[in-house]
Amino acid sequence: MNLADRLHHAAGRLGGRAVLTLDGAALTYGALDELSARLAGLLLRRGIGRGDRVAVMLPNVPEFGVVYYGVLRAGAVVVPLDPLLKRREIAAYLGDCGARLLLAWHAFAETAEAGTAGTAADCFFVVPGELPRLLRAVSPERVPARTHADDTAVLHYTSGTTGRPKGVELTHANLAGNAEAVARMHALGVDDVVLGALPLYHTYGQTCSLNATVHAGARLTLLPRFEAGRALEVIRRDGVTVFQGVPTMFIALLDHPGVSDLSMLRVCTSGGAALPLDVLRAYETRAGCRIVEGYGLSETSPVAAANRGGPGRRPGSIGRPIRGVEMRVVGEDGRELPRGEIGEIVVRGPNVMKGYWNDPAATAEALRDGWFHTGDLGRVDDDGFFFLVDRRRDVIIRGGYTVYPREVEEVLYEHPAVRQAAVLGVPHPELGEEVAAVVAVRAPVSGEELRAFVRERVAAYKYPRRITFVAELPTSPTGKILRRELCQLTAPLRR
Structure with missing residues (x-):
C-alpha cells in the first residue's frame, strides 16, 4: 500500500481533468502522475529510496503535489517544513530526522542552503518552469514503490506552540484512510472545486485539501498566501464549492467589505482551533453559508471528529467521531467519565499516529492504555456530541x-x-x-x-x-x- 497509489489510479480515470490550479497555471491528473513518477525516478537515481527522509519546503504551488507524491512514490518519507522557517530551525529539523535531501522553493534558496550546511542533507531547488524540463530527462517510476500500510509516509513536526516540536509519524494507512473519510463525509466528487488556502505543509491541508481532493477526483485551486480579498476573488472566479479554513481566515473574511453572499459554498469547515460561536452565527446571517466544525491533531492524521451538515450539526460542538474512530472523555485515572463531566479527550482508531520520531518515552505517554491522550479537555452530551473546553495546560x-x-x-x-x-x-x-x-x-x-x-x-x-x-x-x-x-x-x- 502506498498513498501515491490514489493519484496513480485517479490518473487512469481522469487523466485530462485538472487537479491542481493556480490562477492561469494548471496540472491535470495525468501530468501530475507523470511528473511525480519522474521525480521518484530522480530520487532513486540519487540513491534515495524506501524509508529515507526527504524534507519538502514549498508554498501552496502545483509543484508541491509533484514533489509530495514523487517522494511517496519512491517509498521515501515526506518531511514537510514551513517555507518561512529560518536557518537555525531548518537545521534543527533536518538534523533531528536525518533527512537525506531538502527540496526547497527557489525563493527561499539562500535560507534553505544555509539551513542544510552542517547537516547530512543535500539541497535541491524547485524552480517553476525548470522542474518539468529537468524531469523530462529522467525515466519515470510508473508504479509506486511497494510499501506496507504501517510504513511511515509523512513525518510531521508539531507546531511547538507550547514546547519543543515532536516528529509525528503518520503511516500510509493513517493518511489514506483519513483522506477517504473526509471525502466521503463531505460527499466530494469530480465537480467539486476545493479552495487550497490551508498550508499544504501541514497535515490539515495535506489530508483535507490535497489527499481528499485526489481521492475524490476533484480540483484544488491553490492560494499561496491567504488574504481575504484575494480569497473572495478566487472563490467567485473558480466556482469554489468547498472552503476548508481556520478561525483566523473566517474572521478575516467577515471583516472584509466585499464579503456578502457565499451561498455557492456547498461545504464550509473550520478546524485547527476553536471557532468562536459569534463568528459561526455571523456567517449564517451575513454570508448565507453554514460552517461545520471538526476536531483533530497532527497525531490523528488529523481528523478525529466532525459535525455534519443539516440535522447532524450542533453549533459550538466539534461533532461526533468520524467513522471507525472512537473518542472518550476520561478522568485522571483514565476511566471514562459520565456524560456532561469535563475530562481529557482520548482517541482510538486507524487515524492515530504510529508514534513520535525517536522518542519512545513521549510515544508511551501519549499512547497509554491503547488510547491517544490529546491533552484537550472536553465533555460529551447525551446525544454523543463532543464539546471542546480547553487545553489542559491552558x-x-x-x-x-x-x-x-x-x-x-x-x-x-x-x-x-x-x-x-x-x-x-x-x-x-x-x-x-x-x-x-x-x-x-x-x-x-x-x-x-x-x-x-x-x-x-x-x-x-x-x-x-x-x-x-x-x-x-x-x-x-x-x-x-x-x-x-x-x-x-x-x-x-x-x-
Missing part, C-alpha cells in the same frame, strides 16, 4: 477556582469591537494566577469597558483583570494561538 487556577480560557474568550468575542481574543493566566503572588486577556480590536474600546462587559456575563473570579491590546494575535499558520508569545506580551504585567 486552564487557569485563580485562588483555587478553575477558569477555562475559552469560556471567557467566547464572551469577549461577543463584544462588537473585538476581532481576536486570547485569555491566559499570569503569575500572582497571592492568587497563584490572575486572569489576563490579549485582544485585537476592529473599533476603539477601553480595557475598562471590556472588563465591565465580561464581568456582567461571568462569575466574578473569571473576568480578566488585565487586558493587553495588540494589532494582531500571534498565530500559527493553522490558526492556533502561540501561547508562548502571548506570555511574552503579558510579561510586563508579571512585575
Whole structure:
C-alpha cells in the first residue's frame, strides 16, 4: 500500500481533468502522475529510496503535489517544513530526522542552503518552469514503490506552540484512510472545486485539501498566501464549492467589505482551533453559508471528529467521531467519565499516529492504555456530541477556582469591537494566577469597558483583570494561538 497509489489510479480515470490550479497555471491528473513518477525516478537515481527522509519546503504551488507524491512514490518519507522557517530551525529539523535531501522553493534558496550546511542533507531547488524540463530527462517510476500500510509516509513536526516540536509519524494507512473519510463525509466528487488556502505543509491541508481532493477526483485551486480579498476573488472566479479554513481566515473574511453572499459554498469547515460561536452565527446571517466544525491533531492524521451538515450539526460542538474512530472523555485515572463531566479527550482508531520520531518515552505517554491522550479537555452530551473546553495546560487556577480560557474568550468575542481574543493566566503572588486577556480590536474600546462587559456575563473570579491590546494575535499558520508569545506580551504585567 502506498498513498501515491490514489493519484496513480485517479490518473487512469481522469487523466485530462485538472487537479491542481493556480490562477492561469494548471496540472491535470495525468501530468501530475507523470511528473511525480519522474521525480521518484530522480530520487532513486540519487540513491534515495524506501524509508529515507526527504524534507519538502514549498508554498501552496502545483509543484508541491509533484514533489509530495514523487517522494511517496519512491517509498521515501515526506518531511514537510514551513517555507518561512529560518536557518537555525531548518537545521534543527533536518538534523533531528536525518533527512537525506531538502527540496526547497527557489525563493527561499539562500535560507534553505544555509539551513542544510552542517547537516547530512543535500539541497535541491524547485524552480517553476525548470522542474518539468529537468524531469523530462529522467525515466519515470510508473508504479509506486511497494510499501506496507504501517510504513511511515509523512513525518510531521508539531507546531511547538507550547514546547519543543515532536516528529509525528503518520503511516500510509493513517493518511489514506483519513483522506477517504473526509471525502466521503463531505460527499466530494469530480465537480467539486476545493479552495487550497490551508498550508499544504501541514497535515490539515495535506489530508483535507490535497489527499481528499485526489481521492475524490476533484480540483484544488491553490492560494499561496491567504488574504481575504484575494480569497473572495478566487472563490467567485473558480466556482469554489468547498472552503476548508481556520478561525483566523473566517474572521478575516467577515471583516472584509466585499464579503456578502457565499451561498455557492456547498461545504464550509473550520478546524485547527476553536471557532468562536459569534463568528459561526455571523456567517449564517451575513454570508448565507453554514460552517461545520471538526476536531483533530497532527497525531490523528488529523481528523478525529466532525459535525455534519443539516440535522447532524450542533453549533459550538466539534461533532461526533468520524467513522471507525472512537473518542472518550476520561478522568485522571483514565476511566471514562459520565456524560456532561469535563475530562481529557482520548482517541482510538486507524487515524492515530504510529508514534513520535525517536522518542519512545513521549510515544508511551501519549499512547497509554491503547488510547491517544490529546491533552484537550472536553465533555460529551447525551446525544454523543463532543464539546471542546480547553487545553489542559491552558486552564487557569485563580485562588483555587478553575477558569477555562475559552469560556471567557467566547464572551469577549461577543463584544462588537473585538476581532481576536486570547485569555491566559499570569503569575500572582497571592492568587497563584490572575486572569489576563490579549485582544485585537476592529473599533476603539477601553480595557475598562471590556472588563465591565465580561464581568456582567461571568462569575466574578473569571473576568480578566488585565487586558493587553495588540494589532494582531500571534498565530500559527493553522490558526492556533502561540501561547508562548502571548506570555511574552503579558510579561510586563508579571512585575
